[in-house]
Amino acid sequence: MQQITTYIFIFSTIVIIGHIFSQSIIPISLILVISGMFLSLIPNIPTITLNPDLVLNVFLPILIYQISSFSSWIDVKKNIRPISLLSIGHVLFITVLVAWVIHTLIPQLGWPLAFVLGAIISPPDDVAIVSIAEKIKLPKRIITILVGEGLLNDAMALILFKFALIASVTQQFTPLNAISNFCVLIVGETLYGIVLGNLIGKLRLRIRHTTLHMMASLLTPFLAYVPSLMMGGSGVLATAITGLVIGHRYSMRFSPEFRLVSRSLWPMLAFGIDCVIFLLVGLDMKSILNMISPIPFNSLVLYSMAVILTIILGRFFWVYVAVVFLPRFLFPFITKKDPYPPWQYPFIISWAGMRGGISLAAALAVPLLPNVVEGVNPRVLLIFLVFCVITVTFVVQGLTLPWLIKKIGVQKLGQYETYSEHLLELYARKKMATAVIYWLKEYKNQVKDNSKLLDQIKIYLLEYKMIKSYLKERIEIHDSNTARDSIISKHDEQEEVERVNFLLSQIIEVERSTLMALWEKEKISFDTRNRLIEKLDHHVKHLPG
Numbered sequence: 001m002q003q004i005t006t007y008i009f010i011f012s013t014i015v016i017i018g019h020i021f022s023q024s025i026i027p028i029s030l031i032l033v034i035s036g037m038f039l040s041l042i043p044n045i046p047t048i049t050l051n052p053d054l055v056l057n058v059f060l061p062i063l064i065y066q067i068s069s070f071s072s073w074i075d076v077k078k079n080i081r082p083i084s085l086l087s088i089g090h091v092l093f094i095t096v097l098v099a100w101v102i103h104t105l106i107p108q109l110g111w112p113l114a115f116v117l118g119a120i121i122s123p124p125d126d127v128a129i130v131s132i133a134e135k136i137k138l139p140k141r142i143i144t145i146l147v148g149e150g151l152l153n154d155a156m157a158l159i160l161f162k163f164a165l166i167a168s169v170t171q172q173f174t175p176l177n178a179i180s181n182f183c184v185l186i187v188g189e190t191l192y193g194i195v196l197g198n199l200i201g202k203l204r205l206r207i208r209h210t211t212l213h214m215m216a217s218l219l220t221p222f223l224a225y226v227p228s229l230m231m232g233g234s235g236v237l238a239t240a241i242t243g244l245v246i247g248h249r250y251s252m253r254f255s256p257e258f259r260l261v262s263r264s265l266w267p268m269l270a271f272g273i274d275c276v277i278f279l280l281v282g283l284d285m286k287s288i289l290n291m292i293s294p295i296p297f298n299s300l301v302l303y304s305m306a307v308i309l310t311i312i313l314g315r316f317f318w319v320y321v322a323v324v325f326l327p328r329f330l331f332p333f334i335t336k337k338d339p340y341p342p343w344q345y346p347f348i349i350s351w352a353g354m355r356g357g358i359s360l361a362a363a364l365a366v367p368l369l370p371n372v373v374e375g376v377n378p379r380v381l382l383i384f385l386v387f388c389v390i391t392v393t394f395v396v397q398g399l400t401l402p403w404l405i406k407k408i409g410v411q412k413l414g415q416y417e418t419y420s421e422h423l424l425e426l427y428a429r430k431k432m433a434t435a436v437i438y439w440l441k442e443y444k445n446q447v448k449d450n451s452k453l454l455d456q457i458k459i460y461l462l463e464y465k466m467i468k469s470y471l472k473e474r475i476e477i478h479d480s481n482t483a484r485d486s487i488i489s490k491h492d493e494q495e496e497v498e499r500v501n502f503l504l505s506q507i508i509e510v511e512r513s514t515l516m517a518l519w520e521k522e523k524i525s526f527d528t529r530n531r532l533i534e535k536l537d538h539h540v541k542h543l544p545g
Contacts (some may be wrong), residue, residue: 001338012532013039014275029278030398033391036282047287050280054403055361057229059273061239065221066270068151068243069251071283075144076244081334082145083325086349087123087152091497094122094311095160101310102385105303107382108373112168117382119160120363121311121389123153125356138410138482140421141341141350154358155237161362162234168369185233196224200242201250210257217262220246277357281390292384294375303381304388312397316350323349344410351404354394359386426475433468441452490513500512508536 014032021031039045048280076083098118103111124146158365159182200220209212225235251259260388292300324346328335363386366379373381404410512533519529 032278033282036279037285038285040286048283052361052364052514061221063224064239065243066266068240069247073248076148083148086149091156093121097314115164123157124353151240155234158234189233189237193238197242197245201246213258291380315353319350355390430471436464
């Protein structure tokens with residue numbers, strides 16, 4: 001009963017806070033972390049801690065699969081160099097750098113535990129980054145690189161974490177053996193993800209029942225994650241690869257009904273998990289502060305600030321030197337293919353290094369150790385340092401990111417990209433309408449003896465000619481404006497969309513009212529009402545704008 005009460009409290013808090021701040025440009029995840037911290041200080045609030053097994057074995061595969069299956073493999077492939085340097089190189093670099101800093105400050109902690117801490121906080125949290133990016137107009141390439149990094153860096157960090165944790169418990173570490181095992185795990189998980197993605201994709205193509213297909217979809221990340229975990233891997237890489245394969249090769253071949261349900265259910269599920277993780281991170285503050293009380297306050301500030309500055313400055317160094325400048329300096333052909341980006345791009349990528357709930361879950365998964373450091377079990381000190389890193393990076397960097405983006409002009413770059421994307425969308429829709437008109441004319445000649453079908457074809461021809469004419473006019477308006485003019489005229493465009501939406505929504509409301517009147521008068525069955533309501537709901541979902 002206590003668990004049920006806890007869950008009711010958590011989800012009620014999420015709904016209330018989410019509703020209050022629904023119009024805020026600050027991401028709900030950030031607000032939940034801060035709210036959780038304040039709630040944890042209320043005397044009668046029960047102690048609620050993040051369950052590491054739940055996060056690492058249930059939440060993580062779902063979140064990784066949701067992001068990977070809805071990501072563009074083409075965009076990831078175009079940016080594979082910076083993504084690889086961030087998801088692999090950056091994780092290794094920060095792990096070593098943090099281990100060196102914390103071992104210098106606390107030698108009695110030992111090298112293995114120093115590497116455990118480095119591995120835990122080395123990967124920026126893709127969940128945190130995506131939740132913030134959704135609220136901000138970031139250029140597409142920045143989002144692709146950050147999301148791509150988030151897909152793979154957890155796998156790298158968790159593998160390093162396992163090796164370092166084993167070394168700290170057994171006090172045995174062989175570099176050559178660790179490197180060979182690491183390579184085997186990376187190759188093995190990648191191959192497993194590719195094979196499993198193709199196998200499950202082909203099997204799911206045969207499932208025509210939407211509900212069963214959705215169940216298979218929810219099962220997919222665990223089929224990738226759990227076997228990899230049982231074989232000694234991280235499970236994350238296999239899950240990400242499986243999601244990319246299914247999203248790239250099979251998703252467009254699934255039934256339209258499944259795609260409609262999937263596009264509603266998966267984002268909702270991911271949003272709910274995000275909210276729970278971030279709220280629990282905030283609620284954990286009270287219990288963590290109680291555990292760390294034997295260590296002097298000055299020492300805690302020194303340790304935490306040293307680690308925080310190391311990961312923030314270390315990320316700036318790695319992004320600018322290892323990702324942007326050094327490859328182009330050493331290999332000039334990269335510059336010809338991929339010129340230096342605007343200075344704002346690496347700056348934002350460097351600043352968007354927030355750590356999140358996955359790091360805290362990994363820290364909580366560290367067992368109690370036999371030795372004592374600064375009067376506490378080393379596990380307690382690790383958890384505190386990880387919590388400080390999450391709090392400062394997520395709150396400080398997360399809160400300042402929207403302001404920073406606007407201040408350095410990244411928002412304008414994002415707006416220009418939105419303008420270009422919108423123009424390409426209009427061109428694509430015009431091409432589609434033109435193709436339909438051509439096919440209808442061809443088909444009209446084939447069925448010229450069928451008068452009823454000809455009448456229907458004429459209606460569709462008239463409708464698509466109107467659509468084509470409308471799109472042509474919109475494209476001409478776009479072409480006659482600069483991106484700046486387009487941004488200025490965005491208000492007029494929005495008014496036009498609202499007028500169209502108002503007319504269509506009123507038509508749908510008339511149909512809905514008539515349908516409900518027929519139902520209330522018992523002129524139609526319950527099943528008929530639901531089928532027609534579903535069709536009207538689909539029309540509402542696809543209103544323009």
